[in-house]
Amino acid sequence: MADTALPFDDFRDLVNLVPGPDEAAVAAVRARDRDLTKPAGALGRMEAIVEWLAAWQGKAPPAVDRPLVAVFAANHGVTAQGVSAFPASVTRAMVENFAAGGAAINQICAASDIGLKVFELALDHPTPDISLEDAFDEAGCAATMAFGMEALAGQPDLLCLGEMGIGNTTVAAALFLALFGGEAADWVGPGTGVGGAALANKVAVVERAVARLDGRLSDPLEILRRLGGREIAAMAGAILAARHQKVPVVVDGFVTTAAAAVLWAANPAALDHCLFAHVSAEPAHARALAAMGKVPLLDLGMRLGEGTGAALAAGLVRIAAKTHAGMATFTQAGVAGKLD
Numbered sequence: 001m002a003d004t005a006l007p008f009d010d011f012r013d014l015v016n017l018v019p020g021p022d023e024a025a026v027a028a029v030r031a032r033d034r035d036l037t038k039p040a041g042a043l044g045r046m047e048a049i050v051e052w053l054a055a056w057q058g059k060a061p062p063a064v065d066r067p068l069v070a071v072f073a074a075n076h077g078v079t080a081q082g083v084s085a086f087p088a089s090v091t092r093a094m095v096e097n098f099a100a101g102g103a104a105i106n107q108i109c110a111a112s113d114i115g116l117k118v119f120e121l122a123l124d125h126p127t128p129d130i131s132l133e134d135a136f137d138e139a140g141c142a143a144t145m146a147f148g149m150e151a152l153a154g155q156p157d158l159l160c161l162g163e164m165g166i167g168n169t170t171v172a173a174a175l176f177l178a179l180f181g182g183e184a185a186d187w188v189g190p191g192t193g194v195g196g197a198a199l200a201n202k203v204a205v206v207e208r209a210v211a212r213l214d215g216r217l218s219d220p221l222e223i224l225r226r227l228g229g230r231e232i233a234a235m236a237g238a239i240l241a242a243r244h245q246k247v248p249v250v251v252d253g254f255v256t257t258a259a260a261a262v263l264w265a266a267n268p269a270a271l272d273h274c275l276f277a278h279v280s281a282e283p284a285h286a287r288a289l290a291a292m293g294k295v296p297l298l299d300l301g302m303r304l305g306e307g308t309g310a311a312l313a314a315g316l317v318r319i320a321a322k323t324h325a326g327m328a329t330f331t332q333a334g335v336a337g338k339l340d
């Protein structure tokens with residue numbers, strides 16, 4: 001992977017110096033909403049979504065004309081510890097399946113008219129086994145975060161993030177344990193379907209990975225550098241770049257939330273432009289969302305990744321924007337307003 005111009009410390013600045021919301025755009029959305037032909041507040045969270053979109057796109061009315069799902073794919077040396085129900089070769093095979101249109105995310109994007117781009121991260125070079133060694137050096141972590149910023153290259157107006165990487169629920173669990181504390185068992189779940197002794201082994205692997213960090217737990221970007229993985233670092237970079245380029249982000253499930261959590265731990269305001277699409281059936285996802293005070297939009301019992309939950313939520317975001325922009329006002333429609 002090419003060296004980045006951005007040193008690791010510059011990412012700390014990017015996290016700490018995130019721009020705030022466009023209050024004027026939010027005020028304009030609220031003013032228009034008051035005139036639309038419905039009782040105030042009757043569209044519930046769909047109204048809040050429009051305000052959120054305006055705040056972070058910096059325009060009113062906001063629009064979702066170029067939504068994109070960016071899927072980052074990577075491999076993980078920790079799979080050598082037997083932490084997944086599937087072999088690591090499935091990561092590349094699924095990338096080929098994405099290219100051929102055969103994955104769940106292809107069909108959800110097609111059905112919802114959402115663009116899809118898959119970013120491969122050195123699939124033949126897994127990050128080291130994090131139960132033994134650090135995932136990255138500083139330059140490698142910075143380069144990978146910078147690579148994630150490529151998700152913005154086509155100027156999407158809504159960015160949905162997803163991932164593919166056998167073993168990455170182990171990495172995500174380790175990140176959550178290092179960032180939020182508790183016990184390894186609080187953060188480890190079946191992923192693709194491990195149970196019994198294999199699940200107990202996965203817990204022990206996560207314990208070992210985090211035990212290696214002793215004394216360095218207060219620096220979230222350092223935690224990311226030491227635990228990885230490539231797709232998670234890239235998604236963290238994409239979330240940051242999106243904020244600086246006024247692109248709201250829809251976060252997918254358990255693994256994507258781990259990327260977001262690194263930024264949240266450094267600066268909770270760094271995720272204000274992110275909507276959490278759904279709560280995954282991976283048991284610890286609800287715990288991670290609660291730790292950050294985030295309320296997911298959907299609860300469909302999904303536990304796939306690939307950006308599938310994010311793409312479904314993006315469909316609702318687009319509908320919320322179209323509803324707000326296209327509805328008639330009371331005056332336009334000749335509908336009587338609320339009685340005094």
Ligand SMILES: Cc1cc2ncn([C@H]3O[C@H](COP(=O)(O)O)[C@@H](O)[C@H]3O)c2cc1C
Nearest residue numbers: 084086163164165166167168169191192305
């Ligand atoms: C065929 C297949 C398609 C997938 N699409 C996403 N994942 C999901 O499962 C993986 C994480 O689970 P674990 O940590 O247990 O390996 C990631 O690749 C994630 O995106 C898949 C997994 C499989 C097997």
Ligand SMILES: O=C(O)c1cccnc1
Nearest residue numbers: 253254255280303304305
């Ligand atoms: O929620 C997720 O992101 C998830 C759950 C299981 C396996 N892979 C991803």
